[in-house]
Amino acid sequence: MKKTYENKLITLVFLTMLVVLMSVKPVKASTIILDFTSNPSTNIFGVSTNAFDSSPFGFTGLSHSQVIDSIFDTVVEDFFGYVYPSLPPGKELDLDFEIGTIGSGPLNGDSDYSYFKIGEDYLNQTGALGHACLSCALTDNFSYSAGAVVGSIFTDNLLGLAQLALTDEDRINLIAGTTSHEIGHALSLPHPTSAEANPGESSFGLMGTGASPTSMPNGERILDRAFSYSNFEQLINAVGLRDIAVDVPEPGTVILMLLSLTLLASRKKLSK
Known part of the structure; x- marks a missing residue:
């Protein structure tokens, strides 16, 4: 029984660390x-x-x-x-x-x-x-x-x-x-030759310029522009x-997770 408990705990810790490592950018x-x-x-x-x-x-x-x-x-x-x-x-x-x-x-x-x-x-x-x-x-x-x-x-x-x-x-x-x-x-x-379709606030994309060939009005520069499609x-x-990538938990968070899992496993053992 003790061997089974230890194997389960080791497996649990291993899987937790594997999830963390797979999340690292x-x-x-x-x-x-x-x-x-x-x-x-x-x-x-x-x-x-x-x-x-x-x-x-x-x-x-x-x-x-x-x-x-x-x-x-x-x-x-x-x-x-x-x-x-x-x-x-x-x-x-x-x-x-x-x-x-x-x-x-x-x-x-x-x-x-x-x-x-x-x-x-x-x-x-x-x-x-x-x-x-x-x-x-x-x-x-x-x-x-x-x-x-x-x-x-x-x-x-x-x-x-x-x-x-x-x-x-x-x-x-x-x-x-x-x-x-x-x-x-x-x-x-x-630089584009003219205004281009984009998901921003302006009909001109971020690569637009006031000079030729784009000739973008300067008033467009204060808008929340986006790159054209x-x-x-x-x-x-x-x-x-x-x-x-999934955000990686802080090291302290990972340690707390492992301690909590260990404590939970220990309580289950004592209750048997």
């Missing part, structure tokens, strides 16, 4: 790291930026750290938050996103990663809202070594459009939309898909 194909704080930093085009300063944008209900978190969350939502016909159920883009600092590397241990710097073009080297190296964040087409700063978003140049924003959400959309746009370039997406299909082809 594997290292992903590519990680995009957003840097808001390096001061200064230089990208692969030789353009330097200072740290991001949110104060000139006039945020009324968000602290500086909350602004950064909101920009990051909105960018992540652009890549993972919409339903697309080309996206199978239970699947998502094989990408990871982190907030970090240039040179620190990704927290997830990924060997394929690239940086995007969000900050001010303090030397006035470009009048652009942002720029990025086409396809340079793709694992199979990585023209630069891992850890390269393949794109930048120039928030001081975005300030000229901040007057269009009436709410903090508008201001976040302005900055995050430009960030997702530049990341899109680094993942192979070009055709762009998202291209993203799938470029980066691939993975299963949507």
